[in-house]
Amino acid sequence: GENVEQHPSTLSVQEGDSAVIKCTYSDSASNYFPWYKQELGKRPQLIIDIRSNVGEKKDQRIAVTLNKTAKHFSLHITETQPEDSAVYFCAASISSNSGYALNFGKGTSLLVTP
Amino acid sequence: GAVVSQHPSWVICKSGTSVKIECRSLDFQATTMFWYRQFPKQSLMLMATSNEGSKATYEQGVEKDKFLINHASLTLSTLTVTSAHPEDSSFYICSARGQGSGANVLTFGAGSRLTVL
Numbered sequence: 001g002e003n004v005e006q007h008p009s010t011l012s013v014q015e016g017d018s019a020v021i022k023c024t025y026s027d028s029a030s031n032y033f034p035w036y037k038q039e040l041g042k043r044p045q046l047i048i049d050i051r052s053n054v055g056e057k058k059d060q061r062i063a064v065t066l067n068k069t070a071k072h073f074s075l076h077i078t079e080t081q082p083e084d085s086a087v088y089f090c091a092a093s094i095s096s097n098s099g100y101a102l103n104f105g106k107g108t109s110l111l112v113t114p
Numbered sequence: 115g116a117v118v119s120q121h122p123s124w125v126i127c128k129s130g131t132s133v134k135i136e137c138r139s140l141d142f143q144a145t146t147m148f149w150y151r152q153f154p155k156q157s158l159m160l161m162a163t164s165n166e167g168s169k170a171t172y173e174q175g176v177e178k179d180k181f182l183i184n185h186a187s188l189t190l191s192t193l194t195v196t197s198a199h200p201e202d203s204s205f206y207i208c209s210a211r212g213q214g215s216g217a218n219v220l221t222f223g224a225g226s227r228l229t230v231l
Contacts, residue, residue, distance in 0.1 A: 034219075042225075043223060044207070045222075046220070046221075089157060101148050101160050101163055102160075103160070104158045104159075104160075106157040107157050
Protein backbone atom coordinates (compact mmCIF):
# COMPACT_ATOMS: atom_id res chain seq x y z
CA GLY A 1 0.00 0.00 0.00
CA GLU A 2 0.84 3.66 -0.07
CA ASN A 3 3.43 4.95 2.38
CA VAL A 4 3.65 8.66 3.01
CA GLU A 5 6.65 10.14 4.79
CA GLN A 6 6.54 13.67 6.14
CA HIS A 7 9.31 15.95 7.40
CA PRO A 8 10.01 17.70 9.63
CA SER A 9 7.92 16.50 12.55
CA THR A 10 8.23 19.91 14.22
CA LEU A 11 8.98 23.30 12.75
CA SER A 12 9.38 26.61 14.49
CA VAL A 13 9.59 29.87 12.54
CA GLN A 14 9.34 33.54 13.32
CA GLU A 15 6.36 35.50 12.17
CA GLY A 16 6.87 36.67 8.63
CA ASP A 17 9.28 33.90 7.68
CA SER A 18 8.45 31.09 5.30
CA ALA A 19 7.75 27.51 6.28
CA VAL A 20 8.27 24.44 4.11
CA ILE A 21 7.01 20.95 4.81
CA LYS A 22 8.01 18.04 2.61
CA CYS A 23 6.40 14.70 1.89
CA THR A 24 7.28 11.67 -0.16
CA TYR A 25 5.01 8.89 -1.33
CA SER A 26 5.67 5.38 -2.52
CA ASP A 27 2.83 4.45 -4.86
CA SER A 28 3.39 5.89 -8.32
CA ALA A 29 -0.32 5.42 -9.01
CA SER A 30 -1.23 8.10 -6.47
CA ASN A 31 -2.56 11.15 -8.22
CA TYR A 32 -4.19 13.31 -5.58
CA PHE A 33 -2.26 15.11 -2.83
CA PRO A 34 -4.13 17.20 -0.29
CA TRP A 35 -2.80 19.08 2.69
CA TYR A 36 -4.77 19.37 5.90
CA LYS A 37 -4.39 21.73 8.84
CA GLN A 38 -5.48 20.50 12.24
CA GLU A 39 -5.73 22.77 15.24
CA LEU A 40 -5.64 21.23 18.68
CA GLY A 41 -8.73 19.14 19.36
CA LYS A 42 -10.36 20.06 16.07
CA ARG A 43 -11.05 18.32 12.81
CA PRO A 44 -8.56 18.40 9.95
CA GLN A 45 -9.36 21.10 7.43
CA LEU A 46 -8.33 20.93 3.79
CA ILE A 47 -6.15 23.92 2.97
CA ILE A 48 -4.89 23.09 -0.50
CA ASP A 49 -4.61 20.13 -2.82
CA ILE A 50 -2.88 19.25 -6.04
CA ARG A 51 -3.42 16.62 -8.69
CA SER A 52 -0.74 14.80 -10.59
CA ASN A 53 -1.34 16.66 -13.84
CA VAL A 54 -0.19 19.89 -12.21
CA GLY A 55 3.28 20.77 -10.91
CA GLU A 56 2.40 23.70 -8.71
CA LYS A 57 -0.63 25.35 -7.21
CA LYS A 58 -0.88 28.54 -5.22
CA ASP A 59 -3.56 30.06 -3.04
CA GLN A 60 -2.56 33.37 -1.48
CA ARG A 61 0.20 32.60 1.07
CA ILE A 62 0.04 28.84 0.53
CA ALA A 63 1.56 26.91 -2.33
CA VAL A 64 2.11 23.27 -3.07
CA THR A 65 4.61 21.77 -5.48
CA LEU A 66 4.65 18.26 -6.86
CA ASN A 67 7.50 16.31 -8.42
CA LYS A 68 6.01 13.12 -9.83
CA THR A 69 9.33 11.72 -10.96
CA ALA A 70 10.82 11.96 -7.50
CA LYS A 71 7.46 11.22 -5.84
CA HIS A 72 7.58 14.11 -3.48
CA PHE A 73 5.46 17.15 -2.80
CA SER A 74 5.87 20.14 -0.57
CA LEU A 75 3.80 22.75 1.21
CA HIS A 76 5.09 26.30 1.27
CA ILE A 77 3.66 28.94 3.58
CA THR A 78 4.94 32.46 3.10
CA GLU A 79 4.65 35.44 5.45
CA THR A 80 3.70 33.14 8.30
CA GLN A 81 1.38 34.39 11.02
CA PRO A 82 0.81 33.09 14.57
CA GLU A 83 -2.58 31.73 13.49
CA ASP A 84 -0.77 29.43 11.08
CA SER A 85 0.42 27.48 14.13
CA ALA A 86 -1.13 24.01 13.90
CA VAL A 87 -0.36 20.46 12.84
CA TYR A 88 -0.19 20.00 9.09
CA PHE A 89 -0.75 16.65 7.43
CA CYS A 90 0.06 15.72 3.88
CA ALA A 91 -1.77 12.85 2.24
CA ALA A 92 -1.76 10.85 -0.94
CA SER A 93 -4.51 9.00 -2.68
CA ILE A 94 -5.51 7.40 -5.90
CA SER A 95 -8.34 9.50 -7.22
CA SER A 96 -11.16 7.47 -8.70
CA ASN A 97 -14.89 7.05 -8.51
CA SER A 98 -14.48 3.97 -6.36
CA GLY A 99 -13.35 6.12 -3.47
CA TYR A 100 -9.83 5.41 -2.35
CA ALA A 101 -8.87 6.49 1.15
CA LEU A 102 -6.25 9.06 1.98
CA ASN A 103 -2.98 7.87 3.43
CA PHE A 104 -1.63 10.49 5.77
CA GLY A 105 1.87 11.50 6.71
CA LYS A 106 2.69 11.66 10.40
CA GLY A 107 2.18 15.38 10.61
CA THR A 108 4.27 18.48 11.17
CA SER A 109 3.68 20.64 14.20
CA LEU A 110 4.25 24.22 13.06
CA LEU A 111 4.82 26.96 15.60
CA VAL A 112 4.94 30.55 14.45
CA THR A 113 6.33 32.85 17.10
CA PRO A 114 5.54 36.57 17.11
CA GLY B 115 -19.75 23.49 1.34
CA ALA B 116 -19.99 19.90 2.44
CA VAL B 117 -20.66 19.37 6.13
CA VAL B 118 -20.10 16.22 8.12
CA SER B 119 -21.61 15.93 11.56
CA GLN B 120 -20.19 13.49 14.07
CA HIS B 121 -21.79 12.56 17.36
CA PRO B 122 -21.02 12.33 20.22
CA SER B 123 -18.07 14.69 20.41
CA TRP B 124 -16.88 13.00 23.57
CA VAL B 125 -17.89 9.98 25.57
CA ILE B 126 -16.70 8.31 28.75
CA CYS B 127 -17.67 4.72 29.35
CA LYS B 128 -16.86 1.82 31.60
CA SER B 129 -14.70 -1.03 30.43
CA GLY B 130 -16.76 -3.75 28.78
CA THR B 131 -19.50 -1.52 27.47
CA SER B 132 -20.16 -0.67 23.83
CA VAL B 133 -20.15 2.80 22.34
CA LYS B 134 -21.73 3.93 19.09
CA ILE B 135 -20.44 6.91 17.11
CA GLU B 136 -22.49 8.41 14.31
CA CYS B 137 -21.25 10.19 11.23
CA ARG B 138 -23.71 12.06 9.04
CA SER B 139 -23.25 13.97 5.81
CA LEU B 140 -25.64 16.88 6.15
CA ASP B 141 -25.88 18.41 2.72
CA PHE B 142 -24.56 15.78 0.37
CA GLN B 143 -24.77 12.08 -0.23
CA ALA B 144 -21.68 10.23 0.87
CA THR B 145 -21.10 7.12 -1.17
CA THR B 146 -18.02 6.33 0.86
CA MET B 147 -17.11 7.13 4.42
CA PHE B 148 -13.84 6.51 6.18
CA TRP B 149 -13.13 5.98 9.84
CA TYR B 150 -9.82 7.15 11.25
CA ARG B 151 -8.28 6.84 14.68
CA GLN B 152 -5.90 9.41 16.07
CA PHE B 153 -3.75 9.02 19.16
CA PRO B 154 -2.43 12.15 20.89
CA LYS B 155 0.14 13.97 18.80
CA GLN B 156 0.00 11.31 16.12
CA SER B 157 -1.34 11.03 12.63
CA LEU B 158 -4.69 9.82 11.41
CA MET B 159 -4.69 6.07 10.98
CA LEU B 160 -7.26 4.63 8.62
CA MET B 161 -9.35 1.97 10.31
CA ALA B 162 -11.88 1.09 7.66
CA THR B 163 -13.64 2.15 4.50
CA SER B 164 -17.40 2.10 4.61
CA ASN B 165 -19.46 1.90 1.41
CA GLU B 166 -23.19 2.42 1.46
CA GLY B 167 -25.06 -0.84 1.28
CA SER B 168 -22.07 -3.14 1.52
CA LYS B 169 -19.67 -4.46 4.11
CA ALA B 170 -16.89 -2.26 5.34
CA THR B 171 -13.31 -2.89 4.30
CA TYR B 172 -11.02 -3.00 7.30
CA GLU B 173 -7.34 -2.13 7.34
CA GLN B 174 -4.83 -4.70 8.43
CA GLY B 175 -4.72 -5.06 12.18
CA VAL B 176 -8.17 -3.60 12.81
CA GLU B 177 -10.56 -6.11 14.36
CA LYS B 178 -13.86 -6.08 12.49
CA ASP B 179 -15.69 -7.69 15.38
CA LYS B 180 -14.34 -5.07 17.72
CA PHE B 181 -15.12 -2.07 15.55
CA LEU B 182 -18.49 -2.62 13.90
CA ILE B 183 -19.25 -0.33 10.99
CA ASN B 184 -22.64 0.14 9.40
CA HIS B 185 -23.35 2.38 6.41
CA ALA B 186 -27.05 1.84 5.90
CA SER B 187 -27.78 5.03 4.00
CA LEU B 188 -26.01 7.58 1.85
CA THR B 189 -25.94 10.04 4.75
CA LEU B 190 -25.16 7.92 7.79
CA SER B 191 -22.34 5.65 8.90
CA THR B 192 -21.91 4.35 12.42
CA LEU B 193 -18.91 2.95 14.27
CA THR B 194 -19.59 0.80 17.30
CA VAL B 195 -16.71 0.03 19.63
CA THR B 196 -17.77 -3.22 21.25
CA SER B 197 -16.66 -4.32 24.69
CA ALA B 198 -14.49 -1.26 25.00
CA HIS B 199 -11.25 -1.39 26.97
CA PRO B 200 -8.91 1.39 28.12
CA GLU B 201 -6.63 0.80 25.16
CA ASP B 202 -9.52 1.75 22.88
CA SER B 203 -9.44 5.26 24.28
CA SER B 204 -8.67 7.51 21.36
CA PHE B 205 -9.94 10.23 19.07
CA TYR B 206 -12.10 8.74 16.32
CA ILE B 207 -12.75 10.83 13.23
CA CYS B 208 -14.98 10.02 10.33
CA SER B 209 -14.74 11.50 6.90
CA ALA B 210 -16.99 11.38 3.90
CA ARG B 211 -16.37 11.45 0.21
CA GLY B 212 -19.05 13.05 -1.93
CA GLN B 213 -20.19 12.35 -5.44
CA GLY B 214 -19.46 13.81 -8.83
CA SER B 215 -16.96 16.65 -8.85
CA GLY B 216 -16.68 16.45 -5.08
CA ALA B 217 -15.80 12.78 -5.04
CA ASN B 218 -12.12 13.30 -4.39
CA VAL B 219 -12.43 15.73 -1.52
CA LEU B 220 -12.72 14.35 1.97
CA THR B 221 -14.71 16.26 4.53
CA PHE B 222 -14.02 15.39 8.14
CA GLY B 223 -16.34 15.21 11.09
CA ALA B 224 -15.38 17.01 14.29
CA GLY B 225 -14.22 13.78 15.89
CA SER B 226 -15.29 11.80 18.92
CA ARG B 227 -13.03 11.49 21.92
CA LEU B 228 -13.57 8.16 23.63
CA THR B 229 -12.30 7.55 27.13
CA VAL B 230 -12.71 4.06 28.53
CA LEU B 231 -12.31 3.78 32.28
